[in-house]
Amino acid sequence: MAKKTYRSMDDFAVACGVSRPTLSKYFDDPSQVKEVTRKSIEAVLKKSNFEPNLFARHLNRKRTKNIGILVPTMADPFYVQVVSLIEIELRGKGYWPVQISSHTRPELEEEAVRTLLSLKVAGAIVAPMGNSSRKFALERLKDAIPIVCFDSPSRFNLPFVGNDNAQSVAAIVQYLCRSGEPPVFLDVPHLVENTNERTESYSATMAREGHSPLVIACDAPPSWEFERLGYEQMNHLLAKGGLPGKTLLCANDRFAFGAMAAAFAAGLKIGRADGCDIRIAGHDDHPLSRYACPSLTTMAQNAPEIAARSVEMLLNLLDEDAAGRKAMPNSVILEATLVMRDSA
The missing domain is CATH 3.40.50.2300 (Response regulator)
Structure with missing residues (x-):
């Protein structure tokens, strides 16, 4: 039997017999709604192929749950590894990662900053391009949202996680x-x-x-x-x-x-x-x-810890309750491990 299709959140909310805000609350965290409401929504979900447009819903909020990830290139396996770990960490904590590469080109790094700001990301985790970066690109980003850098520190003394x-x-x-x-x-x-x-x-x-x-x-x-x-x-x-x-x-x-x-x-x-x-x-x-x-x-390099600490530092900065923020260092420097193989 074919599953029912709903074109929008509004249509799906009507089918569930709940309001649109209640439905949004359910998709954010099912535990936030009453058990009877949750069961009603889940019963309709099982009979449909409905998937909420999380990206669009986040954009409509005052403060989104989108987090930008900006790196110089995805051709370097180190960045691929760390970005993958950062994405898993963010998604596990209820955030939606938006990953962009500047392809090692300053003009594309500047364009990436404009894109992240247009998407209303709540914060960003950035691997700066270093000497080839256009100073005002990262400056514009840091003036708008919280940023944590990894791999290489920025010239703006931003929170940083990297290798010793x-x-x-x-x-x-x-x-x-x-x-x-x-x-x-x-x-x-x-x-x-x-x-x-x-x-x-x-x-x-x-x-x-x-x-x-x-x-x-x-x-x-x-x-x-x-x-x-x-x-x-x-x-x-x-x-x-x-x-x-x-x-x-x-x-x-x-x-x-x-x-x-x-x-x-x-x-x-x-x-x-x-x-x-x-x-x-x-x-x-x-x-x-x-x-x-x-x-x-x-x-x-300790890639898992670089990713985990970068996410931890950023989410701490995003905590709206100042009393709930942890006292954290502005930089975390991690030791690497010698791996002896056949070449030397």
Whole structure:
């Protein structure tokens, strides 16, 4: 038997024998309506294919339950992982995530801000683009709604959740120094603040370990295509007469993937076993790091905790009852974990 179709919330409310506000209250939280009313609504639901337009209902409110999520790119698995976790956290707490990517383009980041504001989002969780951002874009957003940043802090001293890059890079540098030849650091373009932190931590840790740091800057134009940059940089180094050392620490895993591909193409054997020509390590624990050949030694960021704490901080800011707000730090910095695999 075909289920009955209702064209609108008003039609469905009439069929249930309740008012439109009561129906809205039910879809927000069934426990808010009387048991007899709840059973009446659910009986009609079972006989219909009605689904409330939650997005439209939220837009009609003074304060919506939509939360914006803005990241530079969804081509980076780290952002994919964290955004997915943030969405699950928000939906579990009764909020509707609205995710937008700026595709690493400043004009699209600005457009994304306008879109989020037009959708009346209650707040936003943002991974800033860093140096390439247009300052007034994020400024406009922060002036309108509460914001929490992750991955890279903003220039506006907004609440922030991110990785302790000083700790994580120090940990992997110490491991590499104590397990073999000290590492050379293959840098990436400094597009966001956390890149500067990683380079500085490498140099400071090498000095503490009694070694001279050697940072090789990426000589290509700035780009978020880290695999390509890593491949080209490694080829460039090999073409100049060889590598400056037998242990390479890459600023992130995606750059390391490119460097590993170029080294393999040049006939070099990568790994920590006897007879290998070079060790290569990265940072972030990219989802494919364990499946590289050889598997990549790296530092694993605490993505679940980054997502959970970002949501917690934002919802605390959104609490309309000031007395109910928790006393929370303006920034949460999380330690990463060394993951030793075959590449170094």
